[in-house]
Amino acid sequence: MKTQIIYYSKYGSAKEIAFRIKEKLNADVISDIAELNSINGDLLIIGSSIYSESPDKKILDLLLDEENLLKDKKIALFVVCLAKEERTVREMKIGGPVYLRKMETALKQKPVAAQIFGGRLIPDLLSQEDYKRQEAFYKMRRLTFNAVDMVSSDEIDEFVLKLKDLQ
Numbered sequence: 001m002k003t004q005i006i007y008y009s010k011y012g013s014a015k016e017i018a019f020r021i022k023e024k025l026n027a028d029v030i031s032d033i034a035e036l037n038s039i040n041g042d043l044l045i046i047g048s049s050i051y052s053e054s055p056d057k058k059i060l061d062l063l064l065d066e067e068n069l070l071k072d073k074k075i076a077l078f079v080v081c082l083a084k085e086e087r088t089v090r091e092m093k094i095g096g097p098v099y100l101r102k103m104e105t106a107l108k109q110k111p112v113a114a115q116i117f118g119g120r121l122i123p124d125l126l127s128q129e130d131y132k133r134q135e136a137f138y139k140m141r142r143l144t145f146n147a148v149d150m151v152s153s154d155e156i157d158e159f160v161l162k163l164k165d166l167q
């Protein structure tokens, strides 16, 4: 069985997680969604980092538009974010489970596994626009805008364990 990982990452943490999954699973193919040529795995592991409360549009479009191609495959999903827990902010539900549900809804079939990974945010690496947006967000919540690193080997191992039996 062929295993393919498809990911979206803007600043590299989802990419790093995708490559660590690839290594541990001995996956056959890894594809950045921006450079995706073909979907040819039997087990597809599809993941996205989260921006403005959503997985990447190209990832969601892939899940939505390739229904026919995906329906005979095993699909595992993951998101990489900082708000891992679900909570309600000004009557809006946010957090990891909400982001995963967006992917699951687009997929229209039950994933064989799903995981919420903690991500990483380094203010100095952000584009000017992203920096300003995040700075304003932290200010609004009266939080200090510092670097955060929540990438965890344990979370990667937990996901890999779920997937090993499926390969």
Ligand SMILES: Cc1cc2nc3c(=O)[nH]c(=O)nc-3n(C[C@H](O)[C@H](O)[C@H](O)COP(=O)(O)O)c2cc1C
Pocket: 008, 009, 010, 011, 012, 013, 014, 015, 049, 050, 051, 052, 053, 054, 080, 081, 082, 083, 084, 095, 096, 118, 119, 120, 121, 126, 130, 131, 133, 134
């Ligand atoms: C402009 C901006 C918006 C973000 N929006 C969210 C969000 O809505 N929810 C969340 O949990 N994390 C959010 N994050 C945090 C990212 O999901 C986190 O830093 C992730 O690890 C980035 O992945 P990447 O390095 O692969 O791009 C945001 C980060 C930035 C810079």
